[in-house]
Amino acid sequence: MDNYIKDRKVDSNEWMPFTGLEDGDSLPTGDIYVPLEEWLNARETLLTRNGRLGVALRNTDDPAIIKDDLERLDLVVLEFPKMADGRAFTQARLLRERYGFKGEIRATGDVLYDQLFYMQRCGMNGFELRDDQNASNSLKAFDEMTVTYQPASDEELPLWRRNK
């Protein structure tokens, strides 16, 4: 089991992380995602492949760095090195709302039941849950709360104006 949720369904993870790109001949096939530095160093080579491509950001990276590349990417991977580190919430909203990214925004690291609600509101739709989490039990976390006050990636207006 991949312990992976995509668009609110337990799914299998087709993507492979890929690092240590040394020469173009050894590029793997299939869907891969690479660290931002690899992408910046070898963008053209990576684009010669047939498989889908993703980029993994550190949570200190400004997503603006890849804003012009987003049309060529199918996945952006964000990290939660620990649960309390919430920088990727901002990154996700910027990717979705400011730069209009349509592909998958995936949460990795300390991805736990109680954050899923907030993560989806910020535009994340792929979740690599931490090993000890149970993906099918976690699906209900998305609907524990149904009332949202403020605009985010899932709502353009605050609650007080939606009611009008």
Place this chain on the structure above:
Amino acid sequence: MYQYSEQDHQLLLERVSQFRGQVARRLKGELSEEEFKHQRLRNGLYLQLHAYMLRVAIPYGLLSSEQMRTLAHIARKYDKGYGHFSTRQNIQYNWPKLEDVPDILDDLAKVEMHAIQTSGNCIRNTTSDPLAGVARDEIEDPRPYCELIRQWSTFHPEFNFLPRKFKIAVSGATQDRAAVAVHDIGLRLVKSKTSEEIGFEVYVGGGLGRTPMLGKVIRAFLPKQDMLTYLEAILRVYNMLGRRDNIYKARIKILVHETGEEKFRELVEAEWEKIKAGGLYLKEEDFNWVKGFFNDPEYDILPDQDADFENLMLSNADFARWVDKNIELHKQSGYRIVYLSLKTAHQPPGDVTADQMDAIADLADKYSLGHIRTTHRQNLVLSDVQLKDLPALWGELKALDLATPNYNHVTDIISCPGLDYCALATARSIPISQAITARFDDYDFINDLGDVSINISGCINACGHHHVANIGILGVNKKGTEVYQLTLGGSAREDAAIGKIIGPAFEADEIVDAVSEVLSVYLENREDPEETFLTAYRRLGPALFKERLYG
């Protein structure tokens, strides 16, 4: 007062049921203590020295009598018969059992109350002026803005895991009764210099704790329509750039300090440019809607004098003292604002028993349109009392031990719970405040001293706000002994200042004498009785005080 919509109610019900689930998962071991900690903290539940402590939010310090009765019920049923009003206008219960907490939250939800975001690294309960809507020096009522901030910040998905806790205060009057300069963000309602337009002066990066700092004005005038977009921009910059490597350097004040005020302002303004036209831009219809909840009550048209009141003032010195100290003028003729002093010799500062709470609720219904406010100096306010009712109200408050005539005077002490309750404390603070109260509990002396503040913290986290007291006391543990540092010259008002340590610390049995000496230096050196302690201290400087204390 804001009235919950169906959706507000729905959200509270969902929240309680979510918390029940979290407690159940914790008890089954599916949630580690560390991970549960993050969840329970976002519901105001701390683990303290002897028990859990539950902090209940009182949005911008406003309570209905019905809510006060529920607070009394909780104190009686789930705690030891009392609650503690804090410097953030909230109430804390010191003895709840973990398994009872979901039931407590259910009881709170029935009266539109909760413990959401009263702790944890998220946006906390917004605090404000306890005299909002009734003060004579008000530019505009801050409560509608506080309510918009409450809604915007509740379960904000982007800002629920910030580097550190985040506190916002809003003041709408000329005098600052909300201590805006010592909050992560302070908003002061102001009129534009060039038009009649209302907006905000925006302070960022104030705070107490280990590194006390006053907020910097990063915008002198922000149109009110831009309030939430601007807050969102500040929080976004902080969420991305605030330090997460060191818990003691994680507050926004450190980011502002290390980035530099100018550069920080540029970052915020650049972010704001990109979101200022978004969904959080406030329209006239939004203000009209939210202001509708805070319309003036239908005040009676009354003269600003009353014969019975005048007579009692002349015939009863105790009544006259109480009126002189604990009554404030009201914007409406024939009405007065009444401070209920929670500072007596018989209870720790801010503590109220369940019976007192019920009685206060009854008094609010009888004399003050059913509303009660909490203050950041840990007192309560009845905001709409008719002048003619003051004699009767005074009689009832006296019987409840809530009429000590000491508001903003020397025995109106702010104190954190200290080592008697708190897991972080390094020294006791309640016994010190009680010893000071016992020493100076004489009306003539208190009256002669005039306006002066004493605040006590039991550790460097400074929950007792000692840095911004005229006379601040900080308890620390020095080689196994509790000793007390004295800080002079602070202020939490519109002339905000961080006090300075005057010299080496005093032992517990010396600190009251030291405070007494400080007060004597003031009394001996003031120009006249009109010169307050703070004004005199600022004129005299620390030398005289130092000399008296240390020779």
